[in-house]
Amino acid sequence: MDLQPVLLGTTVELRPTVPEDWEALYAAASDPLIWEVHPEPNRWQEAAFRTYFERALESRGSLTIRDRETxxxxxxxxxxxxxxxxxxxxxxxxxxxxxxxxxxxNREVKQLMLDHIHRYVGAAVFAVGRDNVRSRRAMEKIGGVLQDGRHERGNGQWLADHVFYRIARP
Structure with a gap:
């Protein structure tokens, strides 16, 4: 399963995140309002975003999102x-x-990612901060089904402060 494909949509393109993306991604993420209802509300700060970025590179599944026109x-x-x-x-x-x-x-990004991954697996799950109302509404708009009870991540980790949504292969 290719976890770092190039995905082309109508208005966005997703491509593998590389170390050279640091400056542009940090500039995009440095708005505190992006993170205000997120479980890690300080991610707009350089040190916190540096951790996010390094983990993204280590994951070997990170995708940078770009506007196709600009x-x-x-x-x-x-x-x-x-x-x-x-x-x-x-x-x-x-x-x-x-x-x-x-x-x-957001719908276009998620649909591109879902279309790609559903070629390999039956479902995608999304961990969303329990109090992140904005992201929870967005998940519902794209067809995410809230899962009952606790959900263990694929790495065996439990997240008490998150809820999980699932979108099965059509």
Missing amino acids: QAVIGASRYVYPDPVRDEIEIGFTFLVRSRWGGGC
Whole structure:
């Protein structure tokens, strides 16, 4: 399963995150309002974002999101924690610049990622901060089904402060 494909949509393109993306991704992420309802609200600060970025590179599943017309970096997402037993993978760690909120950008990004990964696994799961109302609404808009009870990530980790949504292969 290719966790770092190049995915082309109508308005966005996703490509593997590389070390040279640091400056553009940090510039995109440095808005405190992006992170205000996130479980890690200080991620806009350089030290916290540096940790996010290094883990993204280590994951070997991180994708940088760019505007197709301008080529500007507008966010990131990643595939993580593949779970062959449950036939699923997590899509997460997604952020977009605020100018892309409220339109179809998040839907397009997630649909590209879902279309790609559903060739390999039966479902994608999304961990969302329990109090992150914005992201929870976005998950519902794209068809995410809230999972009952606790959900163990593919790496065996439990997240008490998150809820999980699932989108099965059509």
